[in-house]
Amino acid sequence: MSGQLPGRLPGRRIADRAVRKLGPGVIIAVAAPLVTTVALLAQAPADTQVDTATHAPTRHPLSAVDLICPPSSHGPVTLGSVRPDTEEPEGSLTWRVPGSDARTTVALAAGGTAQLPDGHALLLHGDGAEARGLFGARFSSGRPAAAECASPAGVRWFVGAGSGAAHLSTLTLANPDGGPAVADVTIWSVDGKLEQIESRGLTIPGGHVSTLPLERLAPNADELAVRVVVARGRLSSMLRDEYGDVGGPVRTDGLPASATPARTQLVPALTRKASSRVLTLVNPSSHEARVKLQLVGARSTFTPTGLEEIRVPAGRVVVTDLTKALSSVIAEEDVALRLESTSPVTAGLREIVAGDLLHHPAVALGNGSTASVLPAAGTRSVVVSAGATAGQVTLTWPGSSAAATVVRLAPGTSQAFEVPKGATTVVVSSKVDYVAAVRVQSGDGATVIPLRPLLSDLLVPSVRPAWPPR
Numbered sequence: 001m002s003g004q005l006p007g008r009l010p011g012r013r014i015a016d017r018a019v020r021k022l023g024p025g026v027i028i029a030v031a032a033p034l035v036t037t038v039a040l041l042a043q044a045p046a047d048t049q050v051d052t053a054t055h056a057p058t059r060h061p062l063s064a065v066d067l068i069c070p071p072s073s074h075g076p077v078t079l080g081s082v083r084p085d086t087e088e089p090e091g092s093l094t095w096r097v098p099g100s101d102a103r104t105t106v107a108l109a110a111g112g113t114a115q116l117p118d119g120h121a122l123l124l125h126g127d128g129a130e131a132r133g134l135f136g137a138r139f140s141s142g143r144p145a146a147a148e149c150a151s152p153a154g155v156r157w158f159v160g161a162g163s164g165a166a167h168l169s170t171l172t173l174a175n176p177d178g179g180p181a182v183a184d185v186t187i188w189s190v191d192g193k194l195e196q197i198e199s200r201g202l203t204i205p206g207g208h209v210s211t212l213p214l215e216r217l218a219p220n221a222d223e224l225a226v227r228v229v230v231a232r233g234r235l236s237s238m239l240r241d242e243y244g245d246v247g248g249p250v251r252t253d254g255l256p257a258s259a260t261p262a263r264t265q266l267v268p269a270l271t272r273k274a275s276s277r278v279l280t281l282v283n284p285s286s287h288e289a290r291v292k293l294q295l296v297g298a299r300s301t302f303t304p305t306g307l308e309e310i311r312v313p314a315g316r317v318v319v320t321d322l323t324k325a326l327s328s329v330i331a332e333e334d335v336a337l338r339l340e341s342t343s344p345v346t347a348g349l350r351e352i353v354a355g356d357l358l359h360h361p362a363v364a365l366g367n368g369s370t371a372s373v374l375p376a377a378g379t380r381s382v383v384v385s386a387g388a389t390a391g392q393v394t395l396t397w398p399g400s401s402a403a404a405t406v407v408r409l410a411p412g413t414s415q416a417f418e419v420p421k422g423a424t425t426v427v428v429s430s431k432v433d434y435v436a437a438v439r440v441q442s443g444d445g446a447t448v449i450p451l452r453p454l455l456s457d458l459l460v461p462s463v464r465p466a467w468p469p470r
Contacts, residue, residue: 122149185200267363269448401422
């Protein structure tokens with residue numbers, strides 16, 4: 001007779017014992033992956049894990065600004081201000097010499113100008129309403145020359161610099177804050193990007209201005225493009241250029257900052273007569289750029305005979321002499337040079353007029369208000385070039401009794417406006433894209449200073465968590 005109890009099977013006893021052994025740890029180990037899998041399946045796809053609503057940035061009045069004017073012993077600084085109407089207290093505007101804490105108050109009425117001394121670089125600081133609509137430049141009292149006062153910027157480009165015996169550029173880095181700031185300087189030449197130079201981690205102490213001749217970084221190199229990137233803190237970057245024949249007279253002028261590399265840019269306010277015109281292009285990308293050149297003239301944008309497409313290899317600078325191609329075409333017409341490129345590039349045009357040096361930077365098209373101070377001497381004009389859309393452009397002349405100039409520019413055209421007597425600044429406004437520059441000429445030469453955006457407001461981005469959609 002078997003030893004099994006009646007009514008029970010061996011298999012059933014084994015199953016009962018297995019059920020009794022399933023403790024809490026086993027249940028959690030089995031259930032946790034199942035719960036995780038279900039949660040992942042229920043979750044929305046990764047590309048939808050954002051707040052899909054559009055939140056525009058908010059606009060706030062600019063409450064503080066720093067402006068740095070480059071050193072020079074050849075002329076004073078001219079400051080201009082076009083402040084918007086406001087009920088806010090005026091605030092304060094002061095300047096100081098680098099390395100000193102002593103501040104001098106500047107009396108600058110809205111729409112007016114103020115003269116500051118020459119010699120040292122100057123650090124200016126505006127608070128409250130005085131911070132808005134502030135701009136300035138240093139003009140030479142001899143041959144026409146100009147150097148912009150610049151606010152701190154994270155990235156600046158300078159195209160057409162040099163570090164040879166006949167062409168030497170000096171970079172100025174200014175730190176308006178109390179702590180140290182650090183800059184990385186990258187240089188490109190006709191041979192490519194210069195890798196073996198000590199240009200990373202340049203430290204500028206707080207409240208100081210440092211000048212750096214490019215020959216210290218890249219000796220005996222002509223036709224350079226320079227990019228300054230601020231890695232820490234805030235810095236203003238400016239560049240002075242000296243150019244001439246070995247053993248001959250040296251010509252000096254400021255080299256204005258060019259726009260960030262892009263596929264479309266304009267080089268404004270070319271002079272009608274120049275003995276030399278040299279275009280410098282830099283292509284920092286990893287692809288070759290094919291650059292088409294056109295002229296934005298009085299009636300249309302056109303391509304003159306002899307102005308051929310320029311190929312710029314990846315990571316290189318290309319220099320092209322445009323003297324012959326442009327000499328007869330623009331002798332009776334005010335034009336801007338238009339650049340259309342297959343890859344982002346930026347540029348600078350160097351001209352020699354009556355033995356004097358001047359630089360034209362590449363400028364990005366934009367709308368809104370731009371402004372510049374005006375020198376007192378020379379034949380002064382403001383050249384405005386329109387983008388692809390026709391529109392109304394208004395020029396106002398603070399300091400002059402002349403009425404505002406209101407014109408309608410056809411798309412792709414340029415027009416020059418004579419500066420009225422007594423005008424100390426110019427403000428250009430339009431709802432359509434344009435570029436503008438002040439051009440000053442005399443029997444001793446010429447200079448050009450681009451109009452820069454008039455800063456009165458600060459855009460603050462709307463930052464919020466990326467919630468899953470409901």
